[in-house]
Amino acid sequence: MLYDRAVINQxxxxxxxEAGWRHAEPVSGALRSSGRGNTLFVGNVPRQFVxxxxxxxxxxxxxxxxxxxYAGEDRVRSFAEWRLLKKLAxxxxxxxxxxAAYYRRRGLFYTADLITVRLPLVEPLSxxxxxxxDADFWRAIGSGIQRFxxxxxxxxxMNAYNLQIAEDQRLxxxxxxxxxxxPPGTWQQETLRRLHRSLRKIRSLDGSLHFAESDWQHLxxxxxxxxxxxxxxx
Numbered sequence: 357m358l359y360d361r362a363v364i365n366q367x368x369x370x371x372x373x374e375a376g377w378r379h380a381e382p383v384s385g386a387l388r389s390s391g392r393g394n395t396l397f398v399g400n401v402p403r404q405f406v407x408x409x410x411x412x413x414x415x416x417x418x419x420x421x422x423x424x425x426y427a428g429e430d431r432v433r434s435f436a437e438w439r440l441l442k443k444l445a446x447x448x449x450x451x452x453x454x455x456a457a458y459y460r461r462r463g464l465f466y467t468a469d470l471i472t473v474r475l476p477l478v479e480p481l482s483x484x485x486x487x488x489x490d491a492d493f494w495r496a497i498g499s500g501i502q503r504f505x506x507x508x509x510x511x512x513x514m515n516a517y518n519l520q521i522a523e524d525q526r527l528x529x530x531x532x533x534x535x536x537x538x539p540p541g542t543w544q545q546e547t548l549r550r551l552h553r554s555l556r557k558i559r560s561l562d563g564s565l566h567f568a569e570s571d572w573q574h575l576x577x578x579x580x581x582x583x584x585x586x587x588x589x590x
Contacts, residue, residue: 358438359456363473364405372407372458372469374398380407397474404474405455410434410467410533423465432459434468437532441472447507450500450528475530477523482516482558488566491574493525498578500527501548506583510538514547515554548579 359367370376377398383406394409410433411422424433438457445453452472459468481497497519504511511518512534520528552572559567 357456357458358435359471360442360454363453364455364471367456367471369458371398371456372409372471374407377407398471399474406452406472406474408470408472410469422467423462424468426461426464426466429459432457432466432468433533434459434470437470437535440532440535440537443537444507444509444532449504449507449509450526451532452528452530475520475522475528478520478528480517481519481521481555482565484521485516485555485566486564489571491571494571494574495578495581496525497527498575498580499582501551501575502579502582504529505540505544505547508537508539509535510543511535511547514551516551516558517554519551548576 357367357369368376374380374396377396379400380396380398383395383397394411396407397404398407399405409422410424412420412424426432429435434457438454441451441454444451452475455471455473457468457470459466501514501519511529511532513531514529518529518531520530522528555567555572559565
C-alpha cells in the first residue's frame with residue numbers, strides 16, 4: 357500500500373472497496389466514457405475521491421477480467437500510476453492528486469486499485485463538445501496537451517474521455533495507467549493521432565456533437581504555437 361498523508365491521513369484495505377466508504381456512487385458516462393473498470397466516487401464533500409479497480413480491456417479482458425501477472429512491486433500498475441501522478445502533480449501539471457494505491461497478491465497474479473482526489477466541476481471533452489466551441493477553445497486544448505508533452509509525459513490512451521475540461525476551460529488529464537516519462541520522439545504525434553481518431557469515433561456515435569476537421573486544425577495550431585514558445589524542460 358502507498359498513500360500520501362498530506363492528502364489522506366489514514367487508509368485501510370477496506371477503503372479500496374465500496375463497502376469501506378459510507379458514501380459511494382458509480383461513475384457513469386455517455387458514449388462509453390465511463391471506462392472498462394469499476395470506478396466509484398467515494399467520500400463526502402468537500403473532499404471526495406475516485407476509487408478505481410484495475411480491469412483489463414480487449415479480448416483478454418473477456419477471459420481474465422482483473423488479474424495481472426506479478427513481476428515485482430515496481431511493476432505493479434497501481435503503484436506505477438501513483439508514482440507518476442505524484443511527479444506530475446509536483447510539476448504543477450493539471451492531473452488528479454494521487455491519494456493511495458494498493459495491490460493484493462494472488463499466487464502468480466495480483467489485483468490493483470488506485471484512489472485519487474476527485475476533480476471538481478469538470479466534464480470530459482466528449483461531453484464539452486455537445487456545445488459548439490470556437491477556435492480559441494480548440495487552440496487551448498492543443499496548448500494544454502503540448503504542456504504535458506514538453507514535460508515528456510506519455511499518455512498511453514489519450515482520448516476524448518480522458519481529457520477533462522474545467523469551468524474555466526482549463527484542460528485536465530486523467531487515467532495514466534501505462535503512462536510514463538519519455539524523451540521527445542514520434543510518440544508525441546502518435547498520441548495526437550489517437551486523440552484525433554477518438555474525436556472522429558465519438559462524432560460517428562452521436563451526430564449532434566460539434567467536431568469538424570477545422571476544429572482539429574485549430575487544436576494543432578495551439579499545440580505547435582505552444583511548442584515554439586515553450587521553455588526547454590529539465
